[in-house]
Amino acid sequence: MKKKSCLNQESPLSRGITHLVLVFASFLAFGPFVWMFLTSIKTYEETIQIPMKFLPEIPQWVNYAIVSNKLNFPQLYLNTILVTVLMIIGQILVVTICAYAFDRLNFPGKNVLFLCMLALMMVPGQIFIIPRFKMMVKLGLTNTMTGLVLPGLFNVFGVFLMRQFFSTLPRELDEAARIDGCSYFRTYWNVLLPLVKPGLTTLAILAMLGTWKDLMWPLINNSQSEKMTLAAGLAMLIGEHTTYYEQVMAGGIIAVLPLIVLFIIFQRQFVEGIAHSGIKG
Amino acid sequence: MKKQKKNFNRLRRSEICTAYLFILPMFGGLLLFSIIPFIQNILYSFRKMGTFGDGTFVGLANYRKLLTDDTFWLALKNTVFYAVVGVPLVIVFSIYLAHLLNKKLRGRTLYRTLLFIPAVTIPAAIGILWRWILNYQYGIFNWLLEKLGLPRVSWLGDVKYVRWAIILVVVWSMVSTYVIIMLAAMQGIDSSYYEAARLDGASSRQVFFKITLPMLTPMIFFSVIMVTIGILQIFDFIYLMVDRQTLSYTYSMSLVTYFYECAFNKSSMRGYGAAISVVLAIIIMLITIVQMVVKKYWVNSND
Numbered sequence: 025m026k027k028k029s030c031l032n033q034e035s036p037l038s039r040g041i042t043h044l045v046l047v048f049a050s051f052l053a054f055g056p057f058v059w060m061f062l063t064s065i066k067t068y069e070e071t072i073q074i075p076m077k078f079l080p081e082i083p084q085w086v087n088y089a090i091v092s093n094k095l096n097f098p099q100l101y102l103n104t105i106l107v108t109v110l111m112i113i114g115q116i117l118v119v120t121i122c123a124y125a126f127d128r129l130n131f132p133g134k135n136v137l138f139l140c141m142l143a144l145m146m147v148p149g150q151i152f153i154i155p156r157f158k159m160m161v162k163l164g165l166t167n168t169m170t171g172l173v174l175p176g177l178f179n180v181f182g183v184f185l186m187r188q189f190f191s192t193l194p195r196e197l198d199e200a201a202r203i204d205g206c207s208y209f210r211t212y213w214n215v216l217l218p219l220v221k222p223g224l225t226t227l228a229i230l231a232m233l234g235t236w237k238d239l240m241w242p243l244i245n246n247s248q249s250e251k252m253t254l255a256a257g258l259a260m261l262i263g264e265h266t267t268y269y270e271q272v273m274a275g276g277i278i279a280v281l282p283l284i285v286l287f288i289i290f291q292r293q294f295v296e297g298i299a300h301s302g303i304k305g
Numbered sequence: 306m307k308k309q310k311k312n313f314n315r316l317r318r319s320e321i322c323t324a325y326l327f328i329l330p331m332f333g334g335l336l337l338f339s340i341i342p343f344i345q346n347i348l349y350s351f352r353k354m355g356t357f358g359d360g361t362f363v364g365l366a367n368y369r370k371l372l373t374d375d376t377f378w379l380a381l382k383n384t385v386f387y388a389v390v391g392v393p394l395v396i397v398f399s400i401y402l403a404h405l406l407n408k409k410l411r412g413r414t415l416y417r418t419l420l421f422i423p424a425v426t427i428p429a430a431i432g433i434l435w436r437w438i439l440n441y442q443y444g445i446f447n448w449l450l451e452k453l454g455l456p457r458v459s460w461l462g463d464v465k466y467v468r469w470a471i472i473l474v475v476v477w478s479m480v481s482t483y484v485i486i487m488l489a490a491m492q493g494i495d496s497s498y499y500e501a502a503r504l505d506g507a508s509s510r511q512v513f514f515k516i517t518l519p520m521l522t523p524m525i526f527f528s529v530i531m532v533t534i535g536i537l538q539i540f541d542f543i544y545l546m547v548d549r550q551t552l553s554y555t556y557s558m559s560l561v562t563y564f565y566e567c568a569f570n571k572s573s574m575r576g577y578g579a580a581i582s583v584v585l586a587i588i589i590m591l592i593t594i595v596q597m598v599v600k601k602y603w604v605n606s607n608d
Contacts, residue, residue: 034408034509042405043412049402050419053481057422059445060434072443118330125327129320137328144339148538148589150561150582154349154568154575155342178334208323237427239541240561244569255429255541262433262545269437276430287425291418298424298482299489302527 057280064088064273071270087274091261094271097278099250100257107172107253108235112228114177119227120220123186124212128198141180150240157244167251172242176235182227185300189223190216222296229297236283254279350583354576367580376555377581380563384537387472387559391536394476396528399483400521404513406484407491417488423481432545435474436461439546461547464556471557474542479535483528490524491517522605530596537589540565560585 034042063071065083091097125131126138156175157166165171193216201211217224235253242256249260261275287294350367354360371377406417423431438446439460447457460470494517502512540561547554558566560581568578 038509039410042408042410046402046405046410046412046416046420050416052477053423054419056434056438057426059438063437074443076443076445076448118334122328122331125324129324129327131321131324134324137332141335144335146590146593147339147343148534148582148586150538150564151346151586152339152342154579154582155345156338157569158345159338159342175338178331178338180335183331208320208327212327233425239429239544240565255427258427258429258433259545262436263549269440269443272433273437276433280426280430283425283427284422287422288418291421294425295417295421295485295489298485302483302486302489302524302531 057284060273060276060280063270064277066270068268068270084270087270088278091271091275091278094264095257095261095275096250097257097275100252100254101282103169103246103251104236104253104255106169108232110169110173111176111235112231114173115179115182115227115231116224118177119179119182120186120217120224121212123183123190124216126183127187127190128195128212128216129208141183145180145184153241153244160245165245167246167248169251171245172253175241176238179227179231181301182230185227185230186220186223189220189226193219225293226297226300229294230301233298346579347583349576349579352576352579353573354579355573356575360576363576367577368584370577371580371584376558376563379555380558380560383468383557384539384559384561386468387475387539388533388536391472391476391479392529392532394472395479395483395532395536396525398476398480399487399528400518400525402480402484403487403491404517406488420484421481423478424485426478428478428541429545431474431478432542435470435477435542436546439470462551462553464553467547467553467557471539471542471546474546475536475539478542479532483532486528487521487524490521494520519605522603526596526600526604530593533592533596534589537585537592560588 062078062080064087065085066077066080066087067084070077070080126134152175160166160171163171165174197215197219198211201215206215237255238253239255239259242253243259246252246256249257252260258275258279261272349359351362351364352360353363353366402420406413406420410416438444441447441457441459441462444460446460451457458466460466498516498520499512502516507515537559538561539559543554543557543559543562544565547557564578564581564585566578567574567581569575
């Protein structure tokens with residue numbers, strides 16, 4: 025053990041530089057959020073004061089109340105959470121069973137169909153948006169949660185990801201289940217699915233991040249203010265109240281805080297999830 | 306014997322049926338929401354179309370118009386600028402920071418948490434935050450420049466600087482994600498390589514350039530493709546950071562922003578918007594194919 029630590033020895037100078045760079049980078053990454061928070065508790069006069077004031081005289085928590093009046097945050101949260109939950113559940117159902125079929129079953133056209141999915145991954149999403157929107161208008165699904173979720177459910181990358189997870193499980197499991205009389209569905213649902221929980225977590229986290237971050241589709245499909253997601257709501261806020269940055273920043277804090285808190289609690293799962301988005305096809 | 310074969314055939318048939326049944330939801334959805342829209346969108350690009358209805362067939366008129374549309378060329382130039390400046394910066398910074406985070410250091414967990422936070426923040430919030438930071442009169446960035454004895458810059462208002470401001474924020478937010486990805490890839494490198502190198506007396510610089518970097522090339526390759534595709538499609542930051550009534554909005558416009566404006570904000574230009582999205586798709590596919598072809602010249606394929 026001691027020998028190993030000796031192997032990793034670096035000169036104090038180079039270690040010092042490493043720390044310096046990391047402190048600087050962390051400051052660059054996190055500093056803006058501190059500034060966001062500090063601005064959100066200032067008065068309007070304090071935000072435009074010259075010379076610049078870093079801390080407010082008295083913290084103005086009232087900004088949060090004001091911005092919540094302008095933008096119905098509880099409703100936006102509800103919408104965003106609903107869409108996220110539907111997206112996660114829907115993707116898990118649609119994606120995993122497809123991935124199972126591609127990994128475990130043999131059928132004619134398997135490779136061709138898989139290649140088709142690969143090709144679809146290369147196509148940028150904008151190309152689908154106009155027809156999708158026209159379809160939603162026709163079906164009366166604009167300004168609905170269904171319309172927001174539906175086009176995003178069929179996550180091709182998710183199939184690749186889950187196929188990788190299924191392929192790590194030994195085939196003997198399937199055989200044993202089949203001998204015990206399990207149908208293909210039961211083998212998938214009761215035997216294999218519980219064993220790919222890390223994969224499901226990854227899929228869920230990527231679906232969640234995707235849904236929270238998406239702006240264009242919510243902006244187009246759900247333009248009614250009570251049907252919006254947080255991202256679209258923020259876009260509306262900046263469009264209407266650019267002068268009062270203390271309020272806009274309070275809105276920003278309300279929007280980013282839950283994901284940051286979730287991230288800090290479930291850091292390992294988040295990091296694994298994001299790292300998996302870099303999986304090699 | 307015959308019975309056995311029949312039995313086998315029956316089993317095989319049931320496997321095939323089950324498989325098709327299992328992939329049906331996925332492929333049904335893809336057909337409905339991706340493949341059909343894909344074809345429709347191409348057809349739309351040959352039509353003059355407004356907010357309602359399917360418009361009229363105009364042949365290649367939209368594409369011909371693109372050739373002489375200054376705004377389109379500007380958007381294309383901007384998009385290329387974003388990719389050319391952004392991709393190397395994201396890749397280099399994320400590898401460098403991941404390399405530092407991969408060392409055994411005190412406080413590593415804290416550094417990681419702080420560095421990863423932009424990756425889990427919604428771009429809409431990042432956009433409005435940086436819009437405030439880069440504000441000409443009251444932004445803290447200009448305050449900092451002044452303290453350093455540099456002149457104030459109207460980052461989001463001056464057509465000369467707005468693209469730099471946008472790409473700065475894009476890089477800032479993307480590095481965070483790709484540090485996570487690069488770090489995971491570095492941690493996946495077999496430690497026996499490192500031990501062997503140390504025993505041979507390699508310096509840490511040599512270890513980085515002779516082991517870490519070459520072993521990382523598959524992930525770097527993947528990241529270059531993903532970052533390129535991502536940057537070629539930027540929309541959120543431009544839409545949120547730049548005042549849409551000003552000239553700098555036009556001067557920072559990406560292809561996707563222009564697509565959005567034509568397809569959803571201007572009446573009677575939806576078909577034109579469709580044509581822009583087709584051009585963008587062709588560009589992205591060509592670039593991806595070129596990168597796949599060039600891959601074998603620089604990517605290590607040990608696995």
